[in-house]
């Protein structure tokens with residue numbers, strides 16, 4: 106691993122299908138980005154400089170969800186060429202908003218908009234980890250600047266980047282918020298990884314879990330609390346915003362909803 | 368203290384206090400006042416790599432914590448003790464030594480449980496001023512508002528309605544210790560049940576005036592010029608808590624981790640300090656998203672314990 110005396114790490118930055126919001130966050134760290142550009146060898150970044158370099162890469166940082174065969178092929182190629190694959194933001198990490206897509210609904214709309222003979226190129230929006238091994242996920246929709254910088258700094262220091270192992274609830278309490286769950290309002294904060302500073306709750310919205318599921322989260326316990334005041338449908342509408350395509354939802358959350366008894 | 372009883376008008380007093388000092392009014396906080404003495408994130412040091420030297424931490428300016436109920440005063444007295452062992456916690460006392468604590472109560476008490484000054488309710492607006500420490504006496508002397516009591520008859524003192532049964536249990540700390548320690552092997556059903564409903568979110572430890580666990584995080588600044596060590600609040604219900612270098616985790620399941628919260632507060636703490644680490648402030652009960660109530664749990668456990676151990 107690199108230390109401050111050795112050669113700069115070569116980092117490739119790519120984006121698949123998404124809104125580019127996380128890359129905008131990367132740009133918005135301003136002078137900190139200048140330091141990053143100085144200490145890393147950043148290549149292949151469409152929004153940054155047009156320095157095109159082939160691998161191997163110390164890390165490929167990838168934003169967005171692969172939804173075409175070309176993107177999936179590129180992802181597999183990047184996996185071959187990179188020591189680490191790091192996902193940037195909820196789309197790449199947990200499929201996020203693109204993952205809401207519902208196949209049967211989509212068929213209906215395709216037929217309506219493009220006619221019955223249209224052959225769609227798009228594939229289900231799945232997280233990067235559905236195709237390749239992902240070494241680390243930088244969570245958030247969009248990512249939090251400080252968490253982004255922390256991850257990159259840990260790479261520079263030769264560490265394996267770490268996850269936040271506490272719930273959004275810590276930052277929610279530090280922000281002085283009343284607990285939504287205690288007021289019979291939906292919130293996924295307790296099962297969600299911290300790091301976002303609980304901005305949604307402070308702004309009056311639920312935590313939708315865009316930072317991904319926290320390690321060893323007690324999902325059935327949260328489902329039990331939610332079901333006391335919210336219907337299965339209502340909970341599903343909220344939870345599928347970000348969790349639609351992750352195994353924790355498909356295997357644990359859904360099951361807990363099904364198993365719920367008053 | 369033998370000084371003549373003083374009496375103030377609460378709002379007038381607070382306004383003058385704010386003009387003269389940095390005052391943190393704690394009355395509406397969700398978090399316990401420990402947050403100002405043991406903040407959620409504390410920079411332990413900052414190291415300048417180029418100069419190979421520690422940067423000095425910014426000095427702490429004196430401040431007043433205002434409006435603490437009696438149980439919070441008691442909690443800080445305990446926290447002072449916890450933070451003194453085995454060695455004085457430098458970071459805690461760096462702040463603590465600059466703090467003046469003003470209690471506020473409508474309850475009756477014999478011995479002040481802590482703080483530097485206690486304001487005790489006489490009527491809705493008038494409060495008797497009771498200096499507890501030399502710091503409190505000095506503060507009163509700096510205030511123009513303090514005036515001798517006109518001897519307004521004291522109103523009926525209020526009763527504290529927060530966790531009264533837990534408060535009683537705490538008085539029998541030894542039994543409480545035995546019951547909690549007993550429950551792990553002899554009454555595992557309760558811990559199985561709790562592990563099903565506890566979210567493991569850690570809020571109970573964050574809001575508790577006596578929980579004092581932290582984890583250490585080292586980081587380098589992005590320019591690569593300095594590195595920093597931070598101490599961050601931790602909670603024993605979180606999986607990271609008991610993990611040690613190498614990835615081994617001493618408390619593997621949420622059941623074990625949640626039990627540890629009780630074990631530390633009511634058993635280990637009794638062994639170490641002769642007292643449980645709880646003052647029945649009610650915060651963990653009020654803030655738990657799963658509505659877990661430690662008062663009910665402890666009543667349940669002690670009842671079962673007493674029945675099982677009736678000779």
Ligand code: SF4
Pocket residue numbers: 273274277278282283284285286287292293294295303306312656
């Ligand atoms: S509002 Fe949500 S994030 Fe905040 S404490 Fe309650 S459950 Fe946790």
Ligand code: SF4
Pocket residue numbers: 245246273297298301302303304305306311312313314315316317
């Ligand atoms: S509060 Fe929840 S949804 Fe909002 S940014 Fe944080 S993790 Fe994402």
Ligand code: SF4
Pocket residue numbers: 564565566567568569570571572604654655656657658659
């Ligand atoms: S606040 Fe409640 S749900 Fe959260 S860890 Fe504590 S007991 Fe469990």
Ligand code: SF4
Pocket residue numbers: 571574575576577578632644645646647648649650651652661
């Ligand atoms: S009642 Fe709960 S929050 Fe208050 S001191 Fe006891 S354990 Fe801590």
Ligand code: SF4
Pocket residue numbers: 572577578579580601602603604627628629631632
């Ligand atoms: S109860 Fe848990 S969080 Fe609180 S001080 Fe003890 S070990 Fe730490």
